[in-house]
Amino acid sequence: MRNLFLVSAITVLLAACGSQPPAPEQTPSEVKTSTPTDVVVAKPVVSVVPEPAFDAMSVAALKDPRSPLSKRNVYFDLDSFVVKEEFQSTLVAHSKFLAANAKMKMLIQGNGDERGSREYNLALAQKRADAVKKSLALMGAKEDQMEAVSLGEEKPVCAEHNEECWAKNRHGEMLYTGEY
């Protein structure tokens, strides 16, 4: 079942890939004579080493640890729904990616900590998802590409009952077509 899901996820990714502009080869090992098709993401990655370049607007970049697109989480302070400065560059990258890939869709899942009412926490975590969505929309992603939903306290990434753990659980996570 899980395998099936994976297979279909990959299929969707490949299909989505087919709709990209000049889609680069999928084999990640291959060295591409990359044409930085779009303007793109100033800061990231490049500084690392001389290594095979990647197309920052490609679907492959979503999983490439060198790409800011591989960063999917935005963390929030306690009782806060404001996107912090440190996540701006990540959100810029994702909004550009969405703008460049009109057929890609994103599910933004808000998460929160466990204290108090489950339904109320669901609503609080929705605020986090909404904040991420709003940031992306302001930077160029289209409304209909994004869905902001809440998982409340139902999917903690950290299960202990302390502030360190709760901080890890207060986040919005960005998932693309095929990843959810």
Place this chain on the structure above:
Amino acid sequence: MKYPNTLHKFVRLGVLLAAGGTGLFTPLSHAQLVVDVTGAGSTRLPIAIADFTGERVVGNALTSVVRADLERSGLFKLVDAPTPVGAGDTPSYADLKTRGADALLGGTVTAASDGRYETRLNLSDVPKQASIATQSYAHTSVQLRTTAHRIADFVYSKLTGEPGIFSTRIAYIVKLGGRYELQIADADGGNSQSALASHESIISPAWSPDGSKLAYVSFEAKKPVIYVHDLATGRRHVAANFKGSNSAPAWSPDGLQLAVVLTKEGGSQIFLVGADGSGLRRLAVSSGIDTEPRFSPDGGSIYFSSDRGGSPQIYRISVAGGQAERITFEGNYNVTPRLSPDGNSMAYITRVGSLFHVALMDLASKQITILTDSAKDESPSFAPNGRMIVYATEVNGRGVLAAVSVDGRVKQRLSSALAADVREPAWAPFNR
């Protein structure tokens, strides 16, 4: 019928002290939930429940459950009855009086040729040496527990003047590892059955007023979606799956509508929708969070929690919409409003310091009683007779259910025999 003096006195006390009965007990192999009684009513009626004549053919399965039900209600003190007493027997009142019993239940079980049984009861007043009420039940051997709960309800209602809740059910969620189950058990924790199993969370089960369906929120689609699940057929349908989150379903008293929380228009906002998913309309507009709607029993208004005033507080709004009225003022976290069946009081969760307790507000006087001293209480739910409130709490890091009488005296705890978390209880309405 006129009650004898001792019983009459008890009846008045029982009503005033407002304890209810839920044996949360796990006597049989199917049972997965274990009950501890952690508090009892201040006045308990001494009652002898004799073995029924002829009951040995069913292994005394009736009286053992009746005794357990009544004892765990916190309202009765069991007195030994040394010999079986049949429905038509004249008991040894003098001996029972010596033992301190105020009431006696006797009965006769007769096996019919078709494998069915007839159980006849006689409830009597010991000081008056007179019968209070008689009753009879036809049942099969697989209906022994059900019949025993009905007998306990009969005794409870005759002696307290209020309906018993031993025959009712509770829905709740069990989480074991990464597996979630929506289960339904008798109010004593026995006879638990799974209605739904999932690898994603399930929350907010809500009974339809006729007890035939549960609405709930499932995360199986990687987002919260509201389903309505018919328990007899096991079939379910999506009641709300709009863009964004769909949560917090609550039934209208006529069973035709659900109040739900949707984020499709931005923010968590309350909408009304037909139970079949038709006819959506927005109830209220706020810039912040509105959630956890509950209909008043008369169907005229909806209570909900909202941060529109800064901190989470409980509000009330007419089902026709309009201006919302703030209900809670004490403290800076009051959520999860649940109306009593008579609509006169509201249970909710209040935060005191960093602790979450079950509180009860008398809606006319606004007087508040904090009923629990545990730390992480959630999801209160009234028994259908309004006497007990079941809620979720945590003991040693594990989710358990607990129940408290509305006067705070009778306390029970219901935990899983497995290392599972039990949560999100919803007490079913009376069977119709």
